[in-house]
Amino acid sequence: MPTPADVLDPAHFSKVRLPLDEAETLPAWCYVSEAFYQYEVERLFMKVWNFIGRADHIPNPGDYFTLTFVGVPLIIVRDRAGELRAFSNSCRHRGARVAEGEGNARAFVCPYHGWAYGLDGSLVAAPEMDLTKDFDTACNGLKPVRLETWAGFLFINFDPDAERLMDYLGDLPERLASYHFETMKQTFRREYILDCNWKIYAENAMEAYHVPMVHAKTLQKLKREMPPKVPSEGNWVGLHTKHTGSRALLAGDTGFPPIPTLDGLAGQGTYYTLTYPSTMFGCTIDCMWWFEVHPLGPEKMRLIVGGCFPEDITTRPDFEEVAQRYYKRWQISVGEDNDISEIQQIGIRSPLAVPGRLSYLEPLVHDIANWVLDHVLDEPTASEAVLAKAS
Structure with a gap:
């Protein structure tokens, strides 16, 4: 057919x-x-909650892993305060991937022009950008992606207006509690x-x-x-x-x-x-x-x-x-x-x-x-x- x-x-x-x-x-x-x-x-x-593994896969501050989900490259990282975060794995300068594989990092440095990002996604270094008019480092961090957890499981959602993960799961958490x-x-x-x-x-x-x-x-x-x-x-x-x-x-x-x-x-x-x-x-x-x-x-x-x-x-x-x-x-x-x-x-x-x-x-x-x-x-x-x- x-x-x-x-x-x-x-x-x-x-x-x-x-x-x-x-x-x-x-x-x-x-x-x-x-x-x-x-x-x-x-x-x-791009609208629903997608499962991407366990939180204990990255147990320590600085631990991270990368993946590409339906064509979107992502970084999943545990920041210095122990909070789990997800970011677009794309430099805010000209789009190069800033991390690969998995491991432990103090920052993510773009291999193309050296822009560096903290574990919270903030832009902490942008070489030779001091002459660029009205350039604001605070507005050029890695793009965040929604990440929520249930019982140690990680889920991402690309839609900022989507319902909360626990609402999406309905009575499943109770059934398996x-x-x-x-x-x-x-x-x-x-x-x-x-x-x-x-x-x-x-x-x-x-x-x-x-x-x-x-x-x-x-x-x-x-x-x-x-x-x-x-x-x-x-x-x-x-x-x-x-x-x-x-x-x-x-x-x-x-x-x-x-x-x-x-x-x-x-x-x-x-x-x-x-x-x-x-x-x-x-x-x-x-x-x-x-x-x-x-x-x-x-x-x-x-x-x-x-x-x-x-x-x-x-x-x-x-x-x-x-x-x-x-x-x-x-x-x-x-x-x-x-x-x-x-x-x-x-x-x-x-x-x-x-x-x-x-x-x-x-x-x-x-x-x-x-x-x-x-x-x-x-x-x-x-x-x-x-x-x-x-x-």
């Missing part, structure tokens, strides 16, 4: 908007079209570059329909039921599976004791949540892990997989030995998901690819598609349309 001239015409998505048992997937071109991707960047990623993420420590982090659309990876992570095939020799060996969708308020959706033992281990492996503070469903199995648009958490009885997705174009993405354990567990003398069993599970299952996502991208790129029907086991694939459309299209949102029809 070729990409239409008007990718925002609601008529293209009429069957996506139907109830799950009648609905189809997004058109294949939504996963390959540069035009549709640019609308996603403009109307979605008993894990006490803020007391956890990140001990695992891996990056991958994948040749697939970001939605393909998010959809795959939020359905269990693929497990018997894709994870036949790994996760399928764990006793489980098909996880039901959990009710949610705010910009997230999720599944919960009831089971015994940890879902962060392969069958036969032993690990750490359960987190003692877990209550309700948290103590009875595993939550799999998606914070829109592209952040997946796996929260099980003894740890948590995440999939952090950075879109790099319509058919490419960066995946960052991280894992956290309660800090007291990380001080055990046998922690590194036992933790390797968790890392093994994450790397094997992530590899399987990476492979199938790239295989799906190859097929969906075909000019003969058409929308498919959804199984009852894919409710969140349906939800993800409609959330994307709610934010990208000009039409009323799906929920508004239902209310209008009912009235």
Whole structure:
């Protein structure tokens, strides 16, 4: 199916908007079209809260890391007072990048003409600018980007008028409160570059329909039921599976004791949540892990997989030995998901690819598609349309 001239015409998505048992997937071109991707960047990623990792990745004053998110180069830094900040990684003189990689710095110095910026983003040195008329250093600091945290997790938002992070998350913090993420420590982090659309990876992570095939020799060996969708308020959706033992281990492996503070469903199995648009958490009885997705174009993405354990567990003398069993599970299952996502991208790129029907086991694939459309299209949102029809 070729990409239409008007990718925002609601008529293209009429069957996506139907109830799950009648609905189809997004058109294949939504996963390959540069035009549709640019609308996603403009109307979605530049307007919402995007997850970029853990605060304990930069624990000390002067610690920083850099990233490029949907084409915007950024610096994330902990300033001298210990406050976390985010800035555009672009010199206010002629735009050169002022920092790369990660590390610890006392200042950021532009490699082009030597302009220097403090950890608070202020311009502290601008060589040979004393003869420039009305030049004010106070007005030429690094451009700040909104950064807020929840339980040790970092989120950025490019829209200065967007709602607060906690309002955006809705009831997710309450639902996952008993894990006490803020007391956890990140001990695992891996990056991958994948040749697939970001939605393909998010959809795959939020359905269990693929497990018997894709994870036949790994996760399928764990006793489980098909996880039901959990009710949610705010910009997230999720599944919960009831089971015994940890879902962060392969069958036969032993690990750490359960987190003692877990209550309700948290103590009875595993939550799999998606914070829109592209952040997946796996929260099980003894740890948590995440999939952090950075879109790099319509058919490419960066995946960052991280894992956290309660800090007291990380001080055990046998922690590194036992933790390797968790890392093994994450790397094997992530590899399987990476492979199938790239295989799906190859097929969906075909000019003969058409929308498919959804199984009852894919409710969140349906939800993800409609959330994307709610934010990208000009039409009323799906929920508004239902209310209008009912009235």
